[in-house]
Amino acid sequence: MKDLILIGAGGHASVCLEIAELHGFNVKGYLAPSKSEHFRLQTLEWLGNDTKIDQNLCENFEFINGIGSTGNPSIRISAFQRVTSMRGSFRTLIHPNAILSKYVKLGHGVQIFAGVIINSGAQIGDNVILNTGSLIEHDCKIENHAHIAPRSTVLGGVTVSEESHIGAGATILQNLTIAKKTLVGAQALVTRNFPEQKKLMGCPARES
Amino acid sequence: MKDLILIGAGGHASVCLEIAELHGFNVKGYLAPSKSEHFRLQTLEWLGNDTKIDQNLCENFEFINGIGSTGNPSIRISAFQRVTSMRGSFRTLIHPNAILSKYVKLGHGVQIFAGVIINSGAQIGDNVILNTGSLIEHDCKIENHAHIAPRSTVLGGVTVSEESHIGAGATILQNLTIAKKTLVGAQALVTRNFPEQKKLMGCPARES
Amino acid sequence: MKDLILIGAGGHASVCLEIAELHGFNVKGYLAPSKSEHFRLQTLEWLGNDTKIDQNLCENFEFINGIGSTGNPSIRISAFQRVTSMRGSFRTLIHPNAILSKYVKLGHGVQIFAGVIINSGAQIGDNVILNTGSLIEHDCKIENHAHIAPRSTVLGGVTVSEESHIGAGATILQNLTIAKKTLVGAQALVTRNFPEQKKLMGCPARES
Numbered sequence: 270m271k272d273l274i275l276i277g278a279g280g281h282a283s284v285c286l287e288i289a290e291l292h293g294f295n296v297k298g299y300l301a302p303s304k305s306e307h308f309r310l311q312t313l314e315w316l317g318n319d320t321k322i323d324q325n326l327c328e329n330f331e332f333i334n335g336i337g338s339t340g341n342p343s344i345r346i347s348a349f350q351r352v353t354s355m356r357g358s359f360r361t362l363i364h365p366n367a368i369l370s371k372y373v374k375l376g377h378g379v380q381i382f383a384g385v386i387i388n389s390g391a392q393i394g395d396n397v398i399l400n401t402g403s404l405i406e407h408d409c410k411i412e413n414h415a416h417i418a419p420r421s422t423v424l425g426g427v428t429v430s431e432e433s434h435i436g437a438g439a440t441i442l443q444n445l446t447i448a449k450k451t452l453v454g455a456q457a458l459v460t461r462n463f464p465e466q467k468k469l470m471g472c473p474a475r476e477s
Numbered sequence: 478m479k480d481l482i483l484i485g486a487g488g489h490a491s492v493c494l495e496i497a498e499l500h501g502f503n504v505k506g507y508l509a510p511s512k513s514e515h516f517r518l519q520t521l522e523w524l525g526n527d528t529k530i531d532q533n534l535c536e537n538f539e540f541i542n543g544i545g546s547t548g549n550p551s552i553r554i555s556a557f558q559r560v561t562s563m564r565g566s567f568r569t570l571i572h573p574n575a576i577l578s579k580y581v582k583l584g585h586g587v588q589i590f591a592g593v594i595i596n597s598g599a600q601i602g603d604n605v606i607l608n609t610g611s612l613i614e615h616d617c618k619i620e621n622h623a624h625i626a627p628r629s630t631v632l633g634g635v636t637v638s639e640e641s642h643i644g645a646g647a648t649i650l651q652n653l654t655i656a657k658k659t660l661v662g663a664q665a666l667v668t669r670n671f672p673e674q675k676k677l678m679g680c681p682a683r684e685s
Numbered sequence: 686m687k688d689l690i691l692i693g694a695g696g697h698a699s700v701c702l703e704i705a706e707l708h709g710f711n712v713k714g715y716l717a718p719s720k721s722e723h724f725r726l727q728t729l730e731w732l733g734n735d736t737k738i739d740q741n742l743c744e745n746f747e748f749i750n751g752i753g754s755t756g757n758p759s760i761r762i763s764a765f766q767r768v769t770s771m772r773g774s775f776r777t778l779i780h781p782n783a784i785l786s787k788y789v790k791l792g793h794g795v796q797i798f799a800g801v802i803i804n805s806g807a808q809i810g811d812n813v814i815l816n817t818g819s820l821i822e823h824d825c826k827i828e829n830h831a832h833i834a835p836r837s838t839v840l841g842g843v844t845v846s847e848e849s850h851i852g853a854g855a856t857i858l859q860n861l862t863i864a865k866k867t868l869v870g871a872q873a874l875v876t877r878n879f880p881e882q883k884k885l886m887g888c889p890a891r892e893s
Contacts, residue, residue, distance in 0.1 A: 280823045280841045283805045287786055307824075309788060309805055339859070366784045366802075368574045368591045370495055372517060383784045384802045384820070386574075386592045386610055389491045389517055402802055402820050402838070404592070404610050404628055407488045408515075420820055420838045420856070422610070422628045422646050425488045438838050438856040438874070440628070440646040440664050443547070456856050456874040456888050458646070458664040472664050472680060472888060576782045576799045578703055580725060594782075594800045594818055597699045597725060612800070612818050612836055615696045616723075630818070630836045630854050633696045648836070648854040648872050651755070666854070666872040680872050680888060 271331045272297045273360055276319060276348050278305035282335030284382060284401070286313070288362045289333060297330065319348060327357030334359055334378060334396060338416045340452060342432050346414050349378065349396045359396070367399075376413065394431070403435075406443070418455070479539045480505045481568055484527060484556050486513030490543030492590060492609075494521070496570045497541060505538065527556060535565030542567055542586060542604060546624045548660060550640050554622050557586065557604045567604070575607075584621065602639070611643075614651070626663070687747045688713045689776055692735060692764050694721030698751030700798060700817075702729070704778045705749060713746065735764060743773025750775055750794060750812060754832045756868060758848050762830050765794065765812045775812070783815075792829065810847070819851075822859070834871070 273294050275282055278301035286309055289296050298314035300321055305311065322332075332352050336345040352359065359378025363369070367385040376395035384402040387393070391405045394413035399405065403417040406425040414432045417423065421435045424443040429435060433447050436455035441447060446462055453459055454470035454477065463469060463476065470477040481502050483490055486509035494517055497504050506522035508529055513519065530540075540560050544553040560567065567586025571577070575593040584603035592610040595601070599613045602621035607613065611625040614633040622640045625631065629643045632651040637643060641655050644663035649655060654670055661667055662678035662685065671677060671684065678685040689710050691698055694717035702725055705712050714730035716737055721727065738748075748768050752761040768775065775794025779785070783801040792811035800818040803809070807821045810829035815821065819833040822841040830848045833839065837851045840859040845851060849863050852871035857863060862878055869875055870886035870893070879885060879892065886893040 280806075283788075284823050287788065287805050290787075307806075371498075372491075372495065383804070384592075384800075388591070388609060389495050390488075390515075401804060401822060406609065406627060407492050419822060419840060420628075420836075424627060424645055437840055437858070438646075438854075442645070442663060455858060455876075456664070456872070460663075579706075580699075580703065592800075596799070596817060597703050598696075598723075614817065614835060615700050628836075632835060632853055646854075650853070650871060664872070668871075 270294070271329065273333055274316065274326065274330045275299040275313065275333045275335045276322075276352075277301060277335030277337070278307060278310045278315075279335075279337060280307070281337035281398075282333075283307055283309035285333050285335045285362055285380060286310070288364050288380075288382070289360070291365055292362075294360065296333070299335070319351065322348075322351050322355070322357070324355050327352060327355040331358050331360045332378075333362065334380070338398065338414075338434065339418070340434060342414050342416060342434065346396065346432065349414070353377075370407075382419075388425075400437075412449075421453075478502070479537065481541055482524065482534065482538045483507040483521065483541045483543045484530075484560075485509060485543030485545070486515060486518045486523075487543075487545065488515070489545035489606075490541075491515055491517035493541050493543045493570055493588060494518070496572050496588075496590070497568070499573055500570075502568065504541070507543070527559065530556075530559050530563070530565070532563050535560060535563040539566050539568045540586075541570065542588070546606065546622075546642065547626070548642060550622055550624060550642070554604065554640065557622070561585075578615075590627075596633075608645075620657075629661075686710070687745065689749055690732065690742065690746045691715040691729065691749045691751045692738075692768075693717060693751030693753070694723060694726045694731075695751075695753065696723070697753035697814075698749075699723055699725035701749050701751045701778055701796060702726070704780050704796075704798070705776075707781055708778075710776065712749070715751070735767065738764075738767050738771070738773070740771050743768060743771040747774050747776045748794075749778065750796070754814065754830075754850065755834070756850060758830055758832060758850070762812065762848065765830070769793075786823075798835075804841075816853075828865075837869075 298316040338345040363381045364383040370389040372389040382401040388407040390408040401419040410428045412431040418437040421439045426444040428446040430449040433451045438456045448465040457474040458472040460473040506524040546553040571589045572591040578597040580597040590609040596615040598616040610628040618636045620639040626645040630648045634652040636654040638657040646664045656673040665682040666680040668681040714732040754761040779797045780799040786805040788805040798817040804823040806824040818836040826844045828847040834853040842860040844862040846865040854872045864881040873890040874888040876889040
């Protein structure tokens with residue numbers, strides 16, 4: 270198994286790093302614009318910024334996308350695309366205390382944090398973050414680059430489209446479709462479908 | 478141990494089926510109005526609709542009540558009563574990743590999904606669903622046929638009366654009584670007692 | 686290891702008692718103004734009220750602070766101070782089904798209930814309650830005597846100052862500071878900083 274390189278150096282990276290350690294993966298160092306001041310990253314070697322990602326690195330290592338995406342996933346997506354465009358790959362990270370149905374399909378480089386529950390029939394796209402304690406019910410589809418924030422709840426049969434953000438503690442009612450690039454606010458309750466690229470807040474959620 | 482027959486063929490049935498599999502229970506087939514199109518049910522034999530439930534079936538099998546009950550539990554209750562009126566029985570299903578206090582009393586045919594927590598002194602009635610990630614605090618009483626939806630929180634000393642529905646992500650404050658057949662909406666916060674058979678929505682919850 | 690004495694005799698004490706049992710700790714009895722009517726406490730010996738706490742007891746036993754603190758932590762804090770002023774100590778209680786990062790610092794007499802998740806870099810002060818299913822994200826600081834109620838969510842980098850109460854199901858957005866003695870209501874969503882000692886309710890939370 271290849272050694273890993275962590276992209277990013279903040280809180281999200283630190284949680285990814287611990288999951289890697291729990292699996293005994295070897296993390297060689299991290300890429301970031303400058304040396305990290307986060308206590309956890311200081312145990313790792315700083316390898317430079319992300320222009321270091323080249324064919325050679327992509328052949329010899331796998332990556333962890335340690336860039337968070339609260340509200341704006343563009344930096345996270347661009348790191349993903351830089352690596353995959355060079356045929357590099359991301360290691361999927363699943364916290365040992367997540368609960369996954371046997372009947373779940375996972376994409377490339379998915380991150381599943383502690384306390385996450387994924388029920389039967391769910392499909393999780395590439396580069397998706399299922400953050401701490403989030404719940405994906407049966408038969409959901411979570412598309413590429415979506416971020417399901419801590420403790421949010423996606424009920425049965427929901428589609429969360431590409432690059433959407435479901436805020437912390439939010440609930441999406443069953444069988445809805447969250448359009449591409451939607452931002453659902455923290456603690457919001459989504460009770461119906463909305464057109465694309467909206468910011469939805471409140472209980473029930475309204476455009477904001 | 479008797480083989481099982483699953484009543485119902487949708488998302489709720491599919492989650493029940495996986496819990497049965499995790500325990501190594503043998504499920505002979507399912508009863509539904511027509512053959513299921515759900516991918517998980519297609520691995521099982523369709524045994525016909527629920528008029529097949531007779532004395533003979535009730536003597537030779539146990540049942541799983543795979544009928545969900547969002548908002549209206551009447552079909553689920555009627556399946557329960559048909560079986561029990563013929564002295565048939567339902568298997569209680571407890572996901573291996575639920576956390577139950579040793580001091581909990583469970584009724585007949587209770588379903589406890591992944592990530593559920595039940596604290597000390599709670600009493601759970603017959604045919605109750607404690608859906609994924611729901612939390613029943615100490616000294617609660619959840620009466621027959623109630624449905625505690627995913628990720629809802631019932632604080633200490635609460636009574637949820639028969640046939641009530643506590644919506645996804647809702648919170649019921651401590652020591653309240655939810656009247657019979659109440660529907661508490663998703664993400665609602667119930668802060669006081671209400672008369673019977675109301676629909677309660679919002680934070681704090683009001684009649685709707 | 687010293688035997689334990691439980692201070693308090695209600696629902697919170699009963700949950701603490703079960704965690705102690707799960708670890709095989711020996712609980713000698715409980716201190717309360719009168720004999721408890723709670724079914725779980727009736728298996729223990731009533732040792733009198735808390736004026737029994739003296740130097741002798743503090744040398745020979747450790748304590749569990751079984752006094753809850755919904756809204757008003759003063760009785761809980763005064764029990765803590767009485768014991769520690771006599772150089773007595775409290776046993777930290779961690780439910781076996783809590784999920785703790787390896788990079789968490791715990792104060793004295795912390796109580797961590799079932800289903801709690803604490804991520805990397807969190808610091809938890811003395812006499813803190815992390816109630817059932819609460820979530821403390823990476824790099825949070827939860828100061829002395831705070832109570833994080835069931836299923837509440839404290840996002841990354843938040844400081845919850847001394848003696849604050851974060852209500853059931855509430856969410857505190859990342860990097861905020863909750864001032865000393867703040868009461869955050871159940872299901873509230875805190876989106877900005879507030880001056881000291883406020884009662885915050887609603888989504889988004891406002892002074893109440």
